[in-house]
């Protein structure tokens with residue numbers, strides 16, 4: 001049966017039902033009392049028949065639209081008006097989530113095709129499997145073990161926020177760093193001087209030394225640079241190499257001006273491709 005035929009059948013059924021219901025009211029207003037009961041009985045039987053016809057006509061419309069939300073479609077049959085609104089809100093939310101999925105998929109493709117990003121993969125020529133969050137705790141610790149042994153960094157992982165780890169690192173005798181991770185993804189870094197406290201309550205406060213405030217800013221830039229959703233373990237490894245490079249913060253000279261200090265600060269910026277030291281203004285100039 002064509003969709004237009006189905007609609008016509010349903011509309012006819014609705015008209016018959018309305019007509020039989022209005023006949024009842026007519027009969028009630030001007031009927032003969034003696035035969036009223038019998039007549040009403042007949043009319044109610046007609047109404048029941050018409051209602052069944054309407055129901056069977058409506059059931060021929062299959063709910064195979066793009067937003068078939070299962071049992072939640074019964075929300076549309078709620079009698080209270082407040083709850084009837086819920087269904088349309090639900091469908092709208094579903095549409096938005098669908099759009100977000102599409103956009104995030106596109107964004108992911110664009111971000112992963114960024115060829116300017118430094119990557120250890122191209123050097124090694126093999127792609128390790130993507131790591132899911134389920135085994136990220138053990139994986140993070142094994143990666144850190146490998147990195148810290150390689151660079152001779154003292155490192156400790158604590159989990160004050162449930163499964164999400166905080167990596168506390170000592171970079172030589174230069175500074176302390178706390179990296180806050182979500183699974184394997186690094187989200188924040190705090191740099192503090194050797195004599196400053198780096199407990200849980202200090203994670204979100206800046207160092208009192210200007211040099212470490214500057215280093216923290218640069219570390220955040222590097223964190224974004226190395227960020228990878230598909231290969232977060234590679235990002236952690238690259239970032240550890242980057243941080244380790246700061247162990248000569250106060251002895252390195254700037255690659256551009258050849259001096260130790262500029263405006264009272266050592267070369268705090270690192271070239272993200274080859275990790276060579278630069279003063280911030282020499283790099284920008």
Ligand SMILES: [Zn+2]
Pocket residue numbers: 254255256257258259262278279282
């Ligand atoms: Zn310089």
